[in-house]
Amino acid sequence: MGTPKILVANRGEIAVRIFRSATELGWQTVAIYTEKDESHASYADEAVLLDSPARFMDADHIADIARRTGCTHVHPGYGFLSESPKLAALFSTPHPNESASIIFVGPSVETLKIASDKMLSRELATSIGVPTAPGIRVSSVADVHQFIEKLGPCPFPIILKALDGGGGRGIRLVNAAGDVENAFQRCLGESPSKQIFAEQALVGRGWKHVEVQVVGDSQGNVTHLWERECSVQRRFQKIIEMAPSTLPRTAIEPVLEAALKMARKLRYAGLGTFEFLVNAQSHEWVFLEINPRIQVEHTVTEEIVNVDLVHIQLLLSTKTTTLTDVLPNHTISPPPPFGHAIQLRLVAEDPVRSFQLSPGTLRPSDISWPAGRGVRVDTWLSTGPSAHNPGFEWTIGVDFDSVLAKIIVHAGSPSEATEKAQRALRELRISGDVKTNRELLAGVLAHPDWREGAIHTRWLEEAPDEVLRLGNDRLRVKKAQPNPLSSSTTGASSASTPAEGTSGTILLQPGSSSQLSISSSPLSDSDTQAQKHSLVLSTIRHNAFPNELSGTVTTSLSPEPLAFSLLQLSSLATSSHFEFADPRDPSHLSCPIAGKIVELHPALAAFGDPSVSHAFIREGEPLVVVSVMKMESVVNAPRSGKVSRLGKGIEAGAVVPEGTLVCILSPTENGGLARL
Known part of the structure; x- marks a missing residue:
């Protein structure tokens, strides 16, 4: 066989990760990408544009691309079709006019059928004496x-x-x-x-999420590369992972053996993760599920065993390669883990606003990554060797996962790794219009429960406010004292100091004067009909412009000074496509989060149909279901009424920004809203 050529059927930081390992092996690489999401493709030798994000879930389309580009291998990464028996089956036999079948980098079709089905995995565990809930x-x-x-x-x-x-x-x-x-x-x-x-559910105090990294070859040989602990979660989504676990070895050994027992039964080939719940007090444990693919958190395992897991995965895709070839020191008894590693998932979410997705755009100048000994950053917010656009920017939308980067640290002990992770977060800078969970990550690491090993699977959801407060305190940068004369006259000592995390290029001071032109249509240079008003910043209470600005203004719009608070919303879509609800008008029902509408209240879905005589919505009924990164959130109606009209652009499939007007409820004759 000539030089291998691999299609990576994924995107983001995992695609970049696979391209790098494949390139180091001398393989040729092919990327697939969508519009405004091509940064990972700049690391590949070839790239194919998809006509929609849904194509990442189209097994037949991916197989067709692999054949058209002459690939010898397909790597599914994680998510999307990585656990799909259908995708693997498309490459199990040679296609007509092919001398050899394309190799699927992953477990066999038979293994995927069991491992990708949580109930079949539970039945496998039960059949060999592994406990389940x-x-x-x-x-x-x-x-x-x-x-x-x-x-x-x-x-x-x-x-x-x-x-x-x-x-x-x-x-x-x-x-x-x-x-x-x-x-x-x-x-x-x-x-x-x-x-x-x-x-x-075995959740809450005492219960920790522990997973075992397993590696197998096609000859039936399996070994483990120790375990990871992933108990810092929100809505069952992991946020911080560590390796190895801080649990005593007596609690971990049965879990390691159970993972190997199941892997041997499956004759597991390639990389896989066997997940368990372990009670820190009683050491009771149960099997949870199998993830038959590389994991998001594989990085911490790489750090403590000093191996490239993707490199191993690619080599093991060839049936003649054995565990002894790729892991000669691990086949009999894995060497003990070296040091301690922590992974922080930096995501585009705003913890202050109920962890809403924070879409928008970022430019290279908006970002400064941490560095130094023992610090690694895996991210798709980068440009590869084939990128030539000097005005490059990245778009964060609602179609894909919100992970911006994985920050991984490695040190000799848990406490040293924690301090290194804190230092990395202090060095990190993300400005622009995208919010992140940086403060939340810092707050977890600063909390006594983290250092004492008292984290459990529901811990973060029980005290998010305290965690955020700790994180803000830990990341707060001491600033030079302001001019005493300036502070005494304005009442805002930090008025002209940009907040940490902003670009700091816009200077706003008390006394700044502006002219505001108001017109019913867009202004032009020759427009003389616009009303013009003066606007003076009297005091500034908080300045993190453009993200947030508050204080008082004196304006010709009002005879009295006005207090104001300006909070930037997401830049997901332009207002020309939609209209925003008026928060002062109780008849306006808005969508409080940005995302894709997947379901509308029947009264909204049928609005305008002449066969429907009434379009009523009752308080508490689901007004709209919004999907953000494939996770659905229900927005319930805050009040009852009859729908008088829909908001502009409101329909199933529309991607709406935060604050969009969903509908207007008609008032009753006495001025109140209809009571149904």
């Missing part, structure tokens, strides 16, 4: 209620999961019978296969 496959809300009844007098909480979910998607925790229907519908909406199962 009670669970059952469900196809309706009634099935879930029957399962709850069988659990006895204290069944809650339970978890509903999509069989093909992952990354926090397709998972809902249910604490009461009344929450079942909504949770079931949301899991169903986030599941490509529309298959759900219910499981008794």
